[in-house]
Amino acid sequence: MAKIIGAVGTSHIPAIGKAMDQGLEQTPYWKDFFDAYPPVRNWLNEQQPDIAVVFYNDHGLSFFLDKKPTFAIGAAPEYTNADEGWGIQPIAPITGETELAWHIINNLIEDEFDVTVCQELRVDHGLTVPMTLLWPNEEYRKIKVIPVAINCERHPMPKPSRSYKLGQSIGRAIQSWDSDETVVVLGTGGLSHQLDGARAGFINKAFDLYCMDKLVTNPEALLGYSNADLTETAGAQGVELAMWLAMRGALEGEVNLLHQNYHIPVSNTGAGLMLLEPT
Amino acid sequence: MNAARNPLDTVTFDGPKATQGYNLNKMCYSFNEASAREAFKADEAAYCDRFGLTGEQKEAILKRDILRLLELGGSIYYLAKFAGLLGLSVQDVGGLQTGMSTEAFKEKLVRAGD
Numbered sequence: 001m002a003k004i005i006g007a008v009g010t011s012h013i014p015a016i017g018k019a020m021d022q023g024l025e026q027t028p029y030w031k032d033f034f035d036a037y038p039p040v041r042n043w044l045n046e047q048q049p050d051i052a053v054v055f056y057n058d059h060g061l062s063f064f065l066d067k068k069p070t071f072a073i074g075a076a077p078e079y080t081n082a083d084e085g086w087g088i089q090p091i092a093p094i095t096g097e098t099e100l101a102w103h104i105i106n107n108l109i110e111d112e113f114d115v116t117v118c119q120e121l122r123v124d125h126g127l128t129v130p131m132t133l134l135w136p137n138e139e140y141r142k143i144k145v146i147p148v149a150i151n152c153e154r155h156p157m158p159k160p161s162r163s164y165k166l167g168q169s170i171g172r173a174i175q176s177w178d179s180d181e182t183v184v185v186l187g188t189g190g191l192s193h194q195l196d197g198a199r200a201g202f203i204n205k206a207f208d209l210y211c212m213d214k215l216v217t218n219p220e221a222l223l224g225y226s227n228a229d230l231t232e233t234a235g236a237q238g239v240e241l242a243m244w245l246a247m248r249g250a251l252e253g254e255v256n257l258l259h260q261n262y263h264i265p266v267s268n269t270g271a272g273l274m275l276l277e278p279t
Numbered sequence: 280m281n282a283a284r285n286p287l288d289t290v291t292f293d294g295p296k297a298t299q300g301y302n303l304n305k306m307c308y309s310f311n312e313a314s315a316r317e318a319f320k321a322d323e324a325a326y327c328d329r330f331g332l333t334g335e336q337k338e339a340i341l342k343r344d345i346l347r348l349l350e351l352g353g354s355i356y357y358l359a360k361f362a363g364l365l366g367l368s369v370q371d372v373g374g375l376q377t378g379m380s381t382e383a384f385k386e387k388l389v390r391a392g393d
Contacts, residue, residue: 015368059356060311060354060356060357061311064304064308065297065301065304065305065308066305082311083311083312083313084311084360084363085310085311085316085360085363085364086359086360086362086363086364087363153292153354153356154292154293154294154354155291155292155293155294156293156294195369195372195373196289196290196349196355196358196376197349197376198288198346198376198377199287199288199289200372200373200377201373201377201384201387201388201391203388204391205391205392231287231289231291232287236289236355237355263392264389264392265385265389265392267368267369267370268370268373268388270391270392
């Protein structure tokens with residue numbers, strides 16, 4: 001059976017992509033942020049997972065408000081990136097995966113998660129920034145990706161507990177796939193931030209650190225939060241915790257924390273990084 | 280007080296707001312394309328009219344009034360594309376919304392880490 005060998009949580013802020021475009025990684029603003037990534041890259045390089053299941057949210061590239069799925073999953077051989085309107089350079093296509101993707105889809109529907117299935121999808125910075133952060137210099141092209149998009153843009157959004165359960169269902173599906181391939185799960189986005197309104201710039205370090213601790217030791221402690229609670233406590237875009245919860249849900253039971261970092265600010269955001277391994 | 284506002288002075292982008300702002304957001308979504316950004320810059324008011332913005336929405340676009348655009352149904356993710364077209368970073372937009380200079384806004388972000 002396929003095996004989940006680990007999971008990574010990382011922020012996906014567009015400014016990270018721009019900084020990489022411009023080679024700013026070692027400048028004073030960026031150094032502490034980027035210096036946290038080599039241990040995770042090294043681990044990925046040692047483990048050589050075959051497939052990455054990536055929980056992310058689309059910010060108006062593929063999914064406009066006309067047709068915006070609550071949960072969507074890709075089943076395509078390739079995913080392209082494109083101009084998002086504010087200056088981040090599109091990256092070369094991401095390699096897709098269809099066999100495990102369809103196995104997950106069949107299992108999700110059987111599990112009463114009626115996801116939108118995408119046989120063609122343009123992926124935005126929510127997915128591409130983590131890929132280039134974790135596998136720089138187009139190394140990301142060697143890993144097969146299954147994107148899973150969660151609506152974090154328009155309310156109503158899935159409850160945080162529901163995103164966790166989606167992750168659990170996907171985790172079970174992966175582990176029931178008759179294959180010897182290995183899988184890493186990525187949760188991207190967050191942590192606390194608010195871009196809009198008079199409260200723009202709100203960051204809650206204490207809450208972010210609390211979430212990062214609970215994601216390791218007791219994720220179910222976070223499942224009581226509503227999206228309104230997260231908006232209040234972590235800012236309007238703090239609801240992106242959904243992807244970290246889905247990532248953690250995919251890992252059954254206890255985990256080892258192999259690496260973590262938390263850095264303020266990256267753009268308007270408290271930026272988190274976490275590498276987990278099943279026990 | 281607007282019903283879609285929560286006590287934190289944040290406009291919740293929900294069904295009613297998405298309905299109110301649909302054309303505005305659709306226009307901003309078009310800014311993913313370089314040709315659309317150029318067309319907007321060539322004649323801003325005409326571009327707004329092409330998407331059927333209300334008079335209030337058009338006025339707020341022309342004035343770069345981000346807070347008002349949020350009130351009128353703009354989603355920050357689409358307004359970010361508008362800001363990008365104007366060459367503004369999210370810190371510039373943060374400053375505009377909070378009445379701070381961009382530098383003061385950046386300072387506030389740094390202090391959140393203390």
